[in-house]
Amino acid sequence: MPHITPGQAYGFFTDTSVCIGCKACEVACKQWNQLEGNEPSFLDGFDNTGRLDAENWRHVQFHDDVPDQTTTDGNGTAWLLMSDVCKHCRQASCMEVCPTNAIIRTEFDSVFIQPDVCNGCRNCIAACPYDVIGVNHTTGIAQKCTLCYDRLQSDMTPACAKACPTESITFGPVEELRTMAAKRLETLHAQGVTQAGLYGHDEKVYGGLNAFFLLMDRPEKYGLPDERNAVLPSRNNAGGYLTAAVTAVLGVLGGLIALGRRKEKVSEVESDG
Amino acid sequence: MDDVVQHFAGPPDWLWYILAYFFLAGLSGGSYVLATLLRFRDGPGDEAMARIGYYIAFPPMLAAPILLALDLGRPWLFWHMLVNTTPGRPGLNFAYWSPMSVGSWALVVFGAITTVSFAAALVRDGKLRLPLVTRVDGRAFNVVGSVFGLFIAGYTGVLLSVSNQPVWSDTWALGGLFLASGLAGSAALMLLLTRYRPEARQSAGMLSVSERLYTLLELVLILVFAATLFAAGTQGQVFGVPWLALWLVVLAGLVPGLYGLATRGVTVDGAAALRHSPAVPLLVLAGVLALRAAVIFSVQV
Numbered sequence: 371m372p373h374i375t376p377g378q379a380y381g382f383f384t385d386t387s388v389c390i391g392c393k394a395c396e397v398a399c400k401q402w403n404q405l406e407g408n409e410p411s412f413l414d415g416f417d418n419t420g421r422l423d424a425e426n427w428r429h430v431q432f433h434d435d436v437p438d439q440t441t442t443d444g445n446g447t448a449w450l451l452m453s454d455v456c457k458h459c460r461q462a463s464c465m466e467v468c469p470t471n472a473i474i475r476t477e478f479d480s481v482f483i484q485p486d487v488c489n490g491c492r493n494c495i496a497a498c499p500y501d502v503i504g505v506n507h508t509t510g511i512a513q514k515c516t517l518c519y520d521r522l523q524s525d526m527t528p529a530c531a532k533a534c535p536t537e538s539i540t541f542g543p544v545e546e547l548r549t550m551a552a553k554r555l556e557t558l559h560a561q562g563v564t565q566a567g568l569y570g571h572d573e574k575v576y577g578g579l580n581a582f583f584l585l586m587d588r589p590e591k592y593g594l595p596d597e598r599n600a601v602l603p604s605r606n607n608a609g610g611y612l613t614a615a616v617t618a619v620l621g622v623l624g625g626l627i628a629l630g631r632r633k634e635k636v637s638e639v640e641s642d643g
Numbered sequence: 644m645d646d647v648v649q650h651f652a653g654p655p656d657w658l659w660y661i662l663a664y665f666f667l668a669g670l671s672g673g674s675y676v677l678a679t680l681l682r683f684r685d686g687p688g689d690e691a692m693a694r695i696g697y698y699i700a701f702p703p704m705l706a707a708p709i710l711l712a713l714d715l716g717r718p719w720l721f722w723h724m725l726v727n728t729t730p731g732r733p734g735l736n737f738a739y740w741s742p743m744s745v746g747s748w749a750l751v752v753f754g755a756i757t758t759v760s761f762a763a764a765l766v767r768d769g770k771l772r773l774p775l776v777t778r779v780d781g782r783a784f785n786v787v788g789s790v791f792g793l794f795i796a797g798y799t800g801v802l803l804s805v806s807n808q809p810v811w812s813d814t815w816a817l818g819g820l821f822l823a824s825g826l827a828g829s830a831a832l833m834l835l836l837t838r839y840r841p842e843a844r845q846s847a848g849m850l851s852v853s854e855r856l857y858t859l860l861e862l863v864l865i866l867v868f869a870a871t872l873f874a875a876g877t878q879g880q881v882f883g884v885p886w887l888a889l890w891l892v893v894l895a896g897l898v899p900g901l902y903g904l905a906t907r908g909v910t911v912d913g914a915a916a917l918r919h920s921p922a923v924p925l926l927v928l929a930g931v932l933a934l935r936a937a938v939i940f941s942v943q944v
Contacts, residue, residue, distance in 0.1 A: 466740065466741065467741050467743065467806070468738075468741070469724050469744035469747060471732070471736055474729065486728065487723060487728050488720075489717045489723045489724070490715045490717045491715055491716075491724070491743065492716070493741070493806075495652075495654070495655040496652065496654075496657075496806035496808050497652070497805075498652055499651060499652050499807040500651060504653075511716055511717060590649055593651045595649045595650075595651060599648060603805045603806050603807055603812065604740050606805050606806075606812060607740060607742070607805055610742075610801035610805065611801055611818060613815050613818050614797035614798070614801060614818030614819050614822055616819065617822045617823050617860065617864065618793040618797065621822065621826050621860065622793075624826075624856035624857055624860065625680040625853050627852070628849045628850070628852035628909070629681075629849055
């Protein structure tokens, strides 16, 4: 791959149709980023990680999609596997709500939480629609995938993409990845895999995801909101403040009515006297 | 699935400290507003009752920064809410689109305002010799303070809504609901404390009427809140078991106000308000707390 150049948008194209669930990405990520990981738990399928959080910046999802009746071989419906990661959204919900400006966009167009600036308010966790961010219980700060920011600065491919044996995870300039993804989708559709679809490759989801996916089922099956539900937290600012403002006006009016009633009462007492 | 709003966001673990802050913020803001209304009316007993309000408004604002700091992952970096420490980008942090950022500044301002009004109430009661604060604590100052008080009592609900959490982000009613509940709770708390300040008793009737009206407003907003959740399909999360028990406490807290409205309308009857057992205003306050607990915990626990 050509040199990694600051000023250009980089990301991941994760093709779930070729993911084999080996978790090499998880291991490489933990090893490079010195993440201890949580205690393993034995969940459905072969998942012993559970979710993305401060200790898991890559998480391979296993969805048991085995049909009740045997169907034709090789149509990819037996298991849904996906190596999940921070999407590095162009319009990032976490960045939008962060009150400390700890979450910034880097020179590689990735979304990065500055560890020295974050104070652990967790507003980003409430906002992230993908449940990507977690709090490190040792440092108290919010953490997530950095797109291997330190590796990019040293002209190195992120650890997960480097380790992926099936090239399910491809790293590169976002524009090139989009072209690659479109071709791959075309190939799959030509092979009759009509359920395959791209998620986050265009502006319909948070202005475009720098880490986008080729999925073998509907997005919600993988814990991804569909286009209609991919919305920013700030959508509720106007309605929320407006309701509060109307209530404030009614509250003051209520107080004035109560005061007026008292005034009448006092006047009555005075006139009686 | 098409009609139900999809949510995949994880909980931020805003629990006990945040519940305590939301409760205190509602009472502080509401008390300040009611105190200012009373001071403007300036009838017999009004100034004495207003001072009760200003006394109530201050301690929560003392506790609020501590509670909020303790809830942070790194409490000693609470000041990062106000100051940008990003290398190469020095300056103050203010993001008008982030209620947490706006709220941090509002808290600083309202904290200062309640401190001045608290000190001025002490001076006017002859408990403190600092005449300067009474000159600052004029009517214009109280009006500005009331605007901030209304904000502090209500923005906490907007903060929850400006997220991608189930329930919270499915409604636009939380800001208004928390404000109405804070006002009703403040009126109840001031009525409760009137027992210890006889010269304020003449204003008890006014507070009782305002509490009834705020209770009605709160009930309407609870219904609006429920309607928005039904539209999103997430009503089961907040109104289901075990949270139903908290909603029963919320409804119990509305009973005194609604009963008063049904039996006496907006007729002033201060003596009746003072005859009530202290359990009545305490029930109202329990409802204020339960409302916030139901909204906060049902989404995260």
